[in-house]
Amino acid sequence: MVKELEEVVNVPVVHVCTVVPISMTVGANRIDPAVAIPHPLGNPQLNRDEEFALRTSIVEKALKALSTEVSEQTVF
Amino acid sequence: MANIRVVHYLNQFFGQIGGEDKADITPFSKDGPIGPGTALEKAMGDDMPIVGTVICGDTYFNENLDTATEEVIALVASFKPDLLIAGPAFNAGRYGMACGAVCAAVQEKLKIPVVTGMYEENPGADMYKKNVYIVKTGNSAAQMRTAVPALARLATRLAKGEVIGSPAEEGYLARGIRKNVFHEQRGSARAVEMLLKKIKGEPFTTEYPMPVFDRVSPRPAIKDLSKAKIALVTSGGIVPKGNPDRIESSSASKFGRYDISGINDLTEETFETAHGGYDPVYANKDADRVLPVDVMRKLEREGKIGKLHDVYYATVGNGTSVANAKKYANAIGQELKQENVDGIILTST
Amino acid sequence: MDLQQVLIITNNPIVKNINNAEICFVRGDQRQVLYQVLNKVAGGHTLLSHPLAGSIKTEDNPYRSVVLSTSITEANLSTLNMLEYCLGKVESGVRDGMQSRQHDQLAQDFQMIDKELLDNALQSLIRRQV
């Protein structure tokens, strides 16, 4: 999916995902590792503020990936 | 034979307008050759005059791709050309992208042969070598002296409708088109020859370079996030409460398109997951854990991103993400393309 | 393994009632079969027979039967890789507009060949512990 989106829309796509090897397999160029399968951008163990901060950090990493030139598959 | 009318495309620098400070100059044209065009014209011979030169700033072109392309095509067309030459762009990335884009567009719209030249590693080469002939050049303008004859030679052959030989013979970047040829030796003899070279550690050339994987080349980064429109897509099946589109929990046969304008946070009351492949408790409790709308809104308010796209797309990746990708990523992609988004965050569980 | 451990994904109408084998019938062309196989492999089923036929062009051949395990383990990445590559091959044929032949009069022959290849795969698998 990530590959097709990048090709069709012709803009950078970052894949926020839990299983990095799968992301590599499906051909993502910019990969942002996430927390866990049922809650990739969260952690129910944390309190609300902590969790929001965690999510912010993952999203900011995703944005960094979008604004960074890459020449090959890169895990951020 | 009548003259072949050639139009030449240049950026602000080679068009002798100025350097980076003039890179946002809008397209315009001049009669006759300019700069490298003079040498090109000489190399092509008397029957191929450069009747006009179209010049555009690299920054302007790349930041206004669609409008700039149209403007350039119109200017090119006004000369009623039989052939377009762009560049050479050497290793200048934005110039290379512009040369590639102009060539591809002119070839498609004006249906005339086009040719450009650049360094192999120019991002424009990777992007456009499949569509247009790109003559292989050195990596800087210092190599103009070798680039011009090569470009002129292929341009002449293209203009005269001659059969174009292999990349090695003609000096262009291979376009990934497989063509049948008759070799001197039969295949088995070629194989023995190749094996002996390989065993001895001598250089050899495979007849079929293996594609490692059908990859998409990475698209250039977003230059300025604070002006960028970012779209969210998820394969984690986040849908408005009640799953209005009835997205299946696995093997989904459709994707959802949901408006989030005005929504700052996904809550237990408003959103849930339709995904059947993971424990849905956490995402149902707070769907931001899969689709980070709350954080995106915060960053939008803070001006760190220009805008969160009003619509997000959801699919279910329950063992189906790879499969469905081929089927509907295209559809989602087409829509997002229309909306001129600058980047996409795809989240998966 | 015995046939109870075998899941056959097929769009070939003459593939049915193979003793205890589980048969998943796909209404659609070979592509749909492969996408279904991809779904199953991503879901952890083990691919047992190669997704493509031999020497019959995918874009010509309307029928395909592929054998997987009924049991589920972790999705195998290299199999996913291979499937993706095979699908690339099939899809490129479709893009080429090569699916242009009429199959009516050939249907029976294609069905028969596909069934034969399937039987070969099953025979090879049946004596094996998986």
Add this chain to the structure above:
Amino acid sequence: MQLELGNILVKDVQFGDKTEFKNGIVYVNGEELLDNIKDDRLAKMEVHIVHPGDDVRICPVKDVLEPRVKVEGGGQVFPGIFGNAEMVGSGKTNVLKGMTVLTVGKIVGFQEGIIDMSGPGAEYTPFSQTINLVILCDKVEGLPQHEHEEAVRLAGLKATRYIAEIAKNVTPDETFTFETKPLTEQLSQYPDLPKVAYVYMLQTQGLMHDTYLYGLDVKKILPTFLYPTEVMDGAIISGNCVSACDKNATYHHLNNPVIADLFVRHGKDLNFIGVVVTNENVTLLDKERSSNFTAKLVDSLKVDGVIISEEGFGNPDADLIMNCKKIEALGIKTVLVTDEYAGRDGASQSLADANPLANAVVSGGNANAIIELPSMSKVIGYIEASKIIAGGFDGALKEDGSITVEIQAITGATNELGFNRMGALEF
């Protein structure tokens, strides 16, 4: 094992009262030939003779064979089909060079195989350059396909044996000697030259895709070692009906060009150790097993490099890559010979598998390339087949008799043994 091949150069093939070889000409008594190959399963059989340059199209071709007969040494040509699978490959064998026996029969609807004796199509098949004794077979009503395939296969083999008999007592025009010593001796024969083996992949998918080794269905073998000369005596025969462009006809096996070209350099630039025969099966476990055994055998041969040839396309691409990967992992260099299905425009993915270790590939060409074949004044066989043969498509057969097909439909066009000069390159 040493074999002397004696080529008897055939100037012409003609019908005659007696089947014999006289003054460079093969005379064939057609009735006697048909009598010798008759089979209750085949209803109608015809014999034709065609020459290079004839305005003739043959379609659908099943197999192409070459008459060879043992003059000295054990066994008989096509061992295991004829006789007791006695070992072949040593002594002397005579060959009727310049002619073929060619079987024609419509076995399944989508079967293919066009040979044009002249015109643009002739350039793509080596069998436009030979004088062909064509045997056209029709099955009896209701005969199942696998029986039909077998009947036509046997008809070809029997006809070839029948013709070859006349060569037994003829003095050949030219002789060539090939020798491969037992492994340890062969390894030490040329200590300074790189040691090379040949991995010979055979299509073995089931009905219409089978190959036989000493009469045994190759899908049932584990990869095994052969002396190259065994192949020249017909140890391997084709039972393959599909994929005309890149199936190995029995003729290709008999005249395997990889073996021939390795012998050309043998003792000069390399030391040709021998042949590993392997199969192309349908299940992944079979593929893994066969490629493991192939790699193990190659390893045990102590060679520096191998040439691996594929047969057919589709899932066999996976076998090709597995063999390559596992042999390269042993530090042994590989060169692959394959063909491509890159689409009509040449822009699509060529193979169904890929690996960066496969960095030395010889291509037999893009089988999807389109060719227009003008009408011919005579057609032997069933031209309607061109409408539905694998390389054909709707509208392929025009009213004037010309056809537009992919070169895939032409027998031997993209042969993966490297029989032809054609290949594909990137443009």
